[in-house]
Amino acid sequence: MKIMFVAAEGAPFAKTGGLGDVIGALPKSLVKNGNEVAVVLPYYDVVDAKFGDQVEDVMYFYTELGWRRVYVGVKKIVRDGVTFYFIDNHDYFFRGHVYGDWDDGERFAFFQLAALELMEKVDFIPDVLHVHDYHTGMIPFLLKEKYHWINAYKDIKTVFTIHNIEFQGQFDPGMLWELFGVGYERYADGTLRWNDCLNWMKAAVLYADRVTTVSPSYAEEIKTPAFGKGLDQIMRMESGKLSGIVNGIDTDLFNPETDPHLVTHFSVDDLTGKAKDKAALQERVGLPVRDDVPLIGIVSRLTDQKGFDLVVNELSNILKRDLQIVVLGTGYADYENAFSWFGQHYPDKLSANITFDLELAQQIYAACDLFLMPSAFEPCGLSQMMAMRYGTLPLVHEVGGLRDTVESYNPVTGSGTGFSFNNFSGFWMTTTLDFALDTYKNHKDAWRKLQEQAMTRDFSWDSASQDYIALYQDL
Known part of the structure; x- marks a missing residue:
């Protein structure tokens, strides 16, 4: 299969938590099993500092961000058989950190539009497009509602993974036309609306073909008011396509027999x-x-x-x-x-x-x-x-x-x-x-x-x- 991941972070390039670990490790394992895998990430300044001399410039194009025409640079690097594509725009991603800016909504709206348009331009049309957490949550919606006219995209299946339901991406609905360039209909009819906000995670759960989270127990828990962070009703409604898969860890990295950080190595047979x-x-x-x-x-x-x-x-x-x-x-x-x-x-x-x-x-x-x-x-x-x-x-x-x-x-x-x-x-x-x-x-x-x-x-x-x-x- 051809599989493409789109995420806001990924090890070893930029990582703030468990999402970064998953994006660093899962694609590598899928390649070992004979799949063709690409990953799309923002090109942050931290990536440029560590890997700037290794990345290759592929191309650039412009995307329509509402009424603006915005530059999209495309860079790439191949590691462990996985092709990593980076979306480059200094205004949005050279901030000294990954998240936490007043304009995160605009930054990741741009990233999602650029990632979707990149697929055709680099000629990587995946069988499965796997997106992660709210920063990429509008992609399943955009694929079906904005880019459905692109013939090459019509058979792409989407998977959305929730790493933490607490962060949902709640924004002003004006973003739909001001940034994404789509109409108001899906907000007006309630599809994208939650608590009088545009909710990216709700959009992802409704529009993705499958929704996963990072453990079976958490998949059950987020259907309850105690853990659903206000979205439990939607999770119950869509429970037919929800499942939990436990993350793995990189057992080459975390190995008591070889770990370079340890003073003395040991094994299960000799402690x-x-x-x-x-x-x-x-x-x-x-x-x-x-x-x-x-x-x-x-x-x-x-x-x-x-x-x-x-x-x-x-x-x-x-x-x-x-x-x-x-x-x-x-x-x-x-x-x-x-x-x-x-x-x-x-x-x-x-x-x-x-x-x-x-x-x-x-x-x-x-x-x-x-x-x-x-x-x-x-x-x-x-x-x-x-x-x-x-x-x-x-x-x-x-x-x-x-x-x-x-x-x-x-x-x-x-x-x-x-x-x-x-x-x-x-x-x-x-x-x-x-x-x-x-x-x-x-x-x-x-x-x-x-x-x-x-x-x-x-x-x-x-x-x-x-x-x-x-x-x-x-x-």
């Missing part, structure tokens, strides 16, 4: 290197070097979504136990300040690293005993899979992708790959932590077996991509 990594991490972050104390890792954005209200409220209680915690991340100032305060007052127990450091993140995944991830909601989550790959057992709230990827330890059967609680409260999180600490200290064989089970779970994209291939073939 002695993990103990050395633990000692090196304790030394690096200024914690006492002890092999007998359980070390708990946190690598995250410090926000309510990630459950840090629970952690901060319970921290003085948790730190009464014989344990160590290493935190890496940035986020809400209240949480940053709280972790910093505890780090200063309990220097032997908590190390707060309020920054982002890729090397330190890898060392935390690899060296810790437990990995704490108590998210309030989690479409998929990748950190828990990365931690398991290194034999660091996750402690999670049973929600979304965390429920689908972490099997809770059952002391009767010995099954499991981590620990979980299903009632979102500090009490149950701490109770589950006590259960995990007891297992660590008093049931060493059971702990070792859990590590083995976690490290041998297959979270590779080569497995995850099979579900996407089945979906595309079905279309």
Whole structure:
């Protein structure tokens, strides 16, 4: 099959979160399976800085952005068999960051129109056009309502993936004619209207041939008022074409046997290197070097979504136990300040690293005993899979992708790959932590077996991509 992805970010070019990881890894796996894959991304200044000397100028053209005629540069690079096309316009994409500007609606309206017109110009007409999150959500609508007259496009099938339903792209309806150059009819009849706004995500869900999200549990959750962020009614209405496919991780990148960021390599058969990594991490972050104390890792954005209200409220209680915690991340100032305060007052127990450091993140995944991830909601989550790959057992709230990827330890059967609680409260999180600490200290064989089970779970994209291939073939 010929498959084209259109997204606002993709590793290794520009990445702010899980979407970037997916766009970096899934196309590569699809190519391994014999498909022809292209990816369309904006040409940000960060891409130019890192890859400017490697990209090739393909062409340029002009697109109609409402009443304006706007320049579209096209650049490309081929990596791992995937052709990446970049839409170049300095006014829109040389901003020093990916998102968060007052004119994001205009920037990504331009990007979507340019991506659709690019297909014919570079002669890549896909069987399946796979778009991601609200930044590309108008593409299925535009394909059917604006570009349907292009004969080459009439058989293209569309897939829309929701990575996080919280961000929906809600804009003034005047954008339809001022930027997209289409009429008012589909807004007037209610198709594109939601809460008196033009809602890009609603448009995508209604117009795409299939809608996926990044875990089966999240696909069920977004049909409910608690998780649907106001769109649950639409998700229930379109549930016949909605499914959940768990993301994979790049198992070449996250590999304890080869990871260049680790002090000592190790494997599922020989964990002695993990103990050395633990000692090196304790030394690096200024914690006492002890092999007998359980070390708990946190690598995250410090926000309510990630459950840090629970952690901060319970921290003085948790730190009464014989344990160590290493935190890496940035986020809400209240949480940053709280972790910093505890780090200063309990220097032997908590190390707060309020920054982002890729090397330190890898060392935390690899060296810790437990990995704490108590998210309030989690479409998929990748950190828990990365931690398991290194034999660091996750402690999670049973929600979304965390429920689908972490099997809770059952002391009767010995099954499991981590620990979980299903009632979102500090009490149950701490109770589950006590259960995990007891297992660590008093049931060493059971702990070792859990590590083995976690490290041998297959979270590779080569497995995850099979579900996407089945979906595309079905279309």
